[in-house]
Amino acid sequence: MSTLILYILALGALFFSLVKDRKKTKMALKKAIKSLNNILPQFLAVLMIVSILLAFFDTELISGLIGDRSGFLGVLGASLIGSITLIPGFIAFPAAAELLKNGAGVAQLAAFVSSLMMVGVVTIPLEISFFGKKITLMRNIIAFLFAFVAAAVVSWGVSL
Amino acid sequence: MKKLVKRFRPAIIMVILFLSVLIFVPAKSSKAVQSLMDQLKTMLFVIPPVFILLGLFDVWVPREYITRHLGEGSGIKGILMAFFLGSAAAGPLYGAFPVAAVMAKKGSSLFNILIFIGAWSTTKIPMFLFEFNAMGARFAVSRLFVSISGIIMIALIINLSLSHQQRTLQLERAAELTGN
Structure with a gap:
């Protein structure tokens, strides 16, 4: 669309x-x-890395890690997975909705979605070529930490 | 030839890695090929219009306009415009980098470019509608609000941690990548 x-x-x-x-x-x-x-060149490299990663991280593995009672570790795991994967939103949201229905935690999913969108570990080389090391690393690290804030705020917002 | 090999070295290494997954982990090979094809399809679809728009943007939007509205000291108006530009976009985050390079060339400030990147990554309008549908209003709306403040905060922190000189240098380097 x-x-x-x-x-x-x-x-x-x-x-x-x-x-x-x-x-x-x-x-x-x-x-x-x-x-x-x-x-x-960078586009091609990213394409290959993502394909390899997606082959190893399937939805079953992801949902096992960020289940309902996974707590802080689940949030941490969720933002780690979100950081290294590059799933387009129109695939991620239906999957996240499915996980939510099956008992995954709101905080975990918010952390996952937030880091999925803001942090891009595999695209770091591409980003560095545009913005240099310092900006790229700072942006990704702060965005990773921000996923925890998003997790807290969204689970509060949903519980209202 | 040598230059070409050097330019494509990361890509070549990744192709070799990809092929070794196919050979040594056959159980994962069909999934790897499948997702490669899916992504190729997406990219081949998304890349042509994005780059056509980029080229047109580069040719038609005068430098003074961007400098005036997105340059240093453009204030709240600059932030709003950077948010709007990023939110109206489509495509994955790495599609934003070439656009950011053109913005740099046109005289946008680093702060506004960072806002633009953040908006592109998180507050895209079609994506928000999608999230609203899939995850519910409370989830989507509270994430939108926390994201907007997060994007501004990230841009502020990065901007403040760099000297004026570092910022200018990085903008010049990014501008060089637009191909002129």
Whole structure:
């Protein structure tokens, strides 16, 4: 669904640009290809790592670790799993909803979702190439710690 | 040729690792191949429109506009705009990095770029609607609120821990990656 919106947006903008200025549009497409080429190596590397990780971390393993009474360790485990996996939201949310129905804890799921979105261990090399080591490491470490805050606040919010 | 090999070295290492999983852990091989194909499909679908939009953004949006609205000292308005830009996006977090590089080139401040990255990762509008449906209103809304404060806090901490010089240097480096 969001992909479709993206295409409508891109094609619409492209069409508009073509009508307004052909030369500029050509330049834009050239830039698009060039910047894609610049990050292609990292994209390929990330693709491979994620495939390997997903093969080993299946939903059964994940749900075993972040079950209902797993407590703080469960929250910790959940944010660790969220940090190293790169599951798109439209796959993660249905899975999380399923886990919630089957007795997984709200805090654990909030920590998982939060770190899944904000922390990207496997994409760290890619991020470093854009932002350097210091910013990248800081951002990921603080975001990891933040998952615990999110866990606390969301489980409080749900219990209201 | 040598340059090409050096550029693709991480990718080549990962391909070798991937192939060794296929060979030495055959039980996991079909799942690994399956998720590789799934991701390839997603990427091949998402990458063309994202990069077309990026190129158009780069060509059409004048530097002064971004500098004025997202540059140093752009204040609350800059934060709101960075949030909006990130939340209107689609695609995984690593799709945000090339966009951030273009923003850097156009004169956006590091603080606003960090807000943008945070918004892209967490407060995307279609994702929020999805979460709302799947996890319930209380879960989604309380996570949205805590995330917004978290994103601002993370951007603040990183921004304050760097000197002005470090910030400028990093923005220049990111800008170089846009291909000009």
